[in-house]
Amino acid sequence: MDNLDFNKHTSKTYNQELEDIRNLLLNMGGMVEKQVQKAMQSLLESNKKMAKKVIKKDLGINAMEVKIDEECTKIIAKRQPAASDLRLIIAVIKSITDLERIGDEAEKIAKNAIYLIDKSFKSDYFSDLENLAKIVANNLTQALNALARLDPDLALKIALEDDRVDDTFEQFNKEMISVMALNPHDLKNLVRLSWSGKALEKIGDHTKNICEYVIYLIKGKDIRHLDLETIKEEYF
C-alpha cells in the first residue's frame, strides 16, 4: 500500500497532529544534516568557532528528540493509531533516535576538529576524509528526501549505497593505519582523524536505518537485518 494519505482522516485535528510530527521530524532532519555539514567544514577549514557552534547546537537536537517523543506519546495515548498511522508513529520514534545519534557523531567530529586545530595539525588525508564525508552527507540528504516524499524506491537505493560508505571507510582506515605506522610522532592527531572517519561511517549506518524505517512505513515490512537485494526482488 504505497499511497498513504495522512491528511484524510475524519478527524481534522488528527490530520494536524500527524502533520505536525512529520514536520518536526523533517525539521530535526534538516538540523542534523546541517550539523554534519558544519562539523566537517570546521575540520577541513580549521574553523574552531564553527566547531564550537556545532557542539552547542547538539543540545537543540537532543531537545528536539525529547519534544517529538512527547508528541508521539500523546498521539498514541489519544488516538491509539493503527495500520499506516501506527507505522508512521513507530517510524518517527525510531528515526529521531538515529537522527539524535547522527547529531552526536557530528559533535564528535567537531570535538576532533577543535583538538586538531589546537595542535595546528594538517594532513593530505583530509581530502580522503572529505570524499567519505561527501558520500555520507549526500546519502543523508537523500534519505531525508525519501522520508519527506515517502519514497520507498529512493530509500532502498540509499540503503544499498551504505556498502559504498563502508568500502570507502575501509580504504581510508587502511591508509590511516599505514600512515600511523610511518608517523608515530603524529599518532594522537592521526587517531583523531581516524575517529572522524569512524564517525562518518556510523552516520552512514544511521542513515541506512532511517531508509529502512521509510520502507517499513510505506511497505509495512520490517526489513532490518535482512538482505537488501532479496528485499528488492520481493517487495519492489
Next chain:
Amino acid sequence: MNNNTDQKTLDSMHAEHGKTVGQPFCQDAKFSTRNVDVFYADNQAIYDVSLDMGKNEVIALIGPSGCGKSTYLRCLNRMNDTIDICKVTGQLLLDGQDIYAKDQDPVLLRARVGMVFQKPNPFPKSIYDNVAYGPRIHGLTSNKAELDDLVEESLIKAGLFKEVKDRLESPGTGLSGGQQQRLCIARTIAVQPEVILMDEPASALDPIATAIIEELISELRKNYTIVIVTHSMQQAARVSQRTAYFHLGKLIEVGETNQIFTNPAHDLTEKYITGRFG
C-alpha cells in the same frame, strides 16, 4: 469442509476464492459458510460471503454501521428467522451440518450457538433462575442438585460467582451493567453451547467492566468458538486471533488480527481502521 484441510489445499482455496483478500478459510473450522447472501425483501444486505470460523478461535467482525456484520452474525444461529422479510441463501455448516436444513430445529441450534447482545438483557427473575432457565427448558439436568451445580459452574466460568454467591435469589436486574452482561454470558454458557456469538458485548459498559468481559472472552476461548461483532478497533485487536472486515455487505478482508491492525492488505480496511472514512 473437511476439518483437516491441509495448508496447500487452503492456499489454493484462498487463491480461487479471489474476492475476499486474505485468509477467509481455516484448517480447523467449526463453522464453514460459503456464498452467503442475505436479503431483506428486495434489498440485499450480504453479498456472497464465504468465511470459516475455527475451533477455539475468537474471530472479530468489524466494519462501519450498516456493513452487514450483525446481519451475518445473526445468520449463524438463525436469529434472522424471526424477521419475515429476511431470506438467507448459501451454505452455512456447523461441524459439517447444514444449519438451514429443513429438519434443523432452530431452538436446538441456538442451544449449540449461543448469543450475547449489546445491551445486557437479564430476565426479570432471580440470578439463579436466569442461569437455570435454559437448562430447565432443554432438560439438561435431572434433579435440583445437578441444576445447582450447573448454575454454579456457569457463574464461575462467567467470572461472576464470587460476586453473587450469597445473593443468588436476588433479581438479576439489580446487578451492575457489567455484572448483568456476565450474567447473560453465564446464561448462555449454561446450555453448554459450542459457539458463542457476541454482538457488541461491551459497548454499554465502562472500561473496567469491559476489561473483565475481554478477559472472560480470552478465557472462554479455551472451550468455545467465539464470533464477536465490535465497533471498538482496540477491542478487536485485543481479544481476537483473526479479524474480518465487512464493507457494504461484502467481506473485504480476513486476516490474522496482528496483520490487519499493523499492515492491512486492502485499502478499504486501511481506511476504516485508521478513521479515514468521511
